[in-house]
Amino acid sequence: MNNYLFEYLEILKNEKRYSLKTIDSYRRDIEKFMLFMDKEGCSFKEVDIIIIRNFLSEELNNGITKRSCKRRLSACKGFFKFLFKRGVAEKNDFVILNPLKLEKKFPHALYKEQIEKIFNENKNRTDEMMPRDQAIIETLYFTGIRASELVNLKLEDIFLKDRLLRVIGKGNKERVVPFTEQCRDTITEYVFKFREKLLSRAKIPSDYLFLNKNGGQLTTRGLELILSELEKKLGLNFGLHPHIFRHSFATHLLEAGMDLRLIQELLGHDSINATQVYTHVSDKSMQEIYIKSHPRAKKS
Numbered sequence: 001m002n003n004y005l006f007e008y009l010e011i012l013k014n015e016k017r018y019s020l021k022t023i024d025s026y027r028r029d030i031e032k033f034m035l036f037m038d039k040e041g042c043s044f045k046e047v048d049i050i051i052i053r054n055f056l057s058e059e060l061n062n063g064i065t066k067r068s069c070k071r072r073l074s075a076c077k078g079f080f081k082f083l084f085k086r087g088v089a090e091k092n093d094f095v096i097l098n099p100l101k102l103e104k105k106f107p108h109a110l111y112k113e114q115i116e117k118i119f120n121e122n123k124n125r126t127d128e129m130m131p132r133d134q135a136i137i138e139t140l141y142f143t144g145i146r147a148s149e150l151v152n153l154k155l156e157d158i159f160l161k162d163r164l165l166r167v168i169g170k171g172n173k174e175r176v177v178p179f180t181e182q183c184r185d186t187i188t189e190y191v192f193k194f195r196e197k198l199l200s201r202a203k204i205p206s207d208y209l210f211l212n213k214n215g216g217q218l219t220t221r222g223l224e225l226i227l228s229e230l231e232k233k234l235g236l237n238f239g240l241h242p243h244i245f246r247h248s249f250a251t252h253l254l255e256a257g258m259d260l261r262l263i264q265e266l267l268g269h270d271s272i273n274a275t276q277v278y279t280h281v282s283d284k285s286m287q288e289i290y291i292k293s294h295p296r297a298k299k300s
Helices: 003-014 020-040 049-061 066-086 112-123 130-143 147-151 181-199 220-234 242-255 260-267 272-279 283-293
Strands: 164-168 174-178
Touching: 003 020, 003 066, 020 049, 020 066, 049 066, 112 130, 112 220, 130 147, 130 164, 130 181, 130 220, 130 242, 147 220, 147 242, 174 260, 220 242, 242 260, 242 272, 260 272
Parallel strands: none
Antiparallel strands: 164 174
């Protein structure tokens, strides 16, 4: 790895407190541009708007999405700001590049009936991993937490009596999220009746809430595979992914009339802008809310 890149990533880690996942993403994006620099035979001092545009054109021609390109340009922009301050780069033309316009993508959410179908049909499974999987999908939906937050939950983070979860989110920010009685009962059954069986298979005891089939800590990739296999077992085609439960959680709360600021707090979003994407309620829901709310919309 380039020494300047290593130094920059250390700053992101120790000073800016970026997550390891984010830092790895920055590294890969910057290294991609540095490979392009090597191919073009240019140094940091020679990088200008033409080089950057040529890189962008090559990425788009190779089928890289605008969203990925925008992320790579953003990572390089920060890196070249660092290089400019060090005197390694003579300028940072990433700041004058016109930003790519992206098509706005709305998060896909399941209908409430689909959520119920998943819950009910999963309970009919007869294999041994059913209790854990049921606890996972209910926790994801009833709390709206991220995949990384779920796999890092420990036993000490769950308060069954109060029906609360302590979650460590992005930037190591802590928040408390409530959950329902149904979710509490499902988690309780998993913890006290099934988790010990998984734990007995582990070489080293674990205090993580959700365990893999060998009794170790569950990973985000493992969680994705669990949901993919669960969908196959149930014969469904909903595109199950950890984030689809998070999107459904936020969308259903918004449709029920919950304040957007509170949803922002529950999701752990730093900015309300990230939460506003959920304001795209369905036409049916919008019409129902309109009829209930407008004084002249009701039939006499």
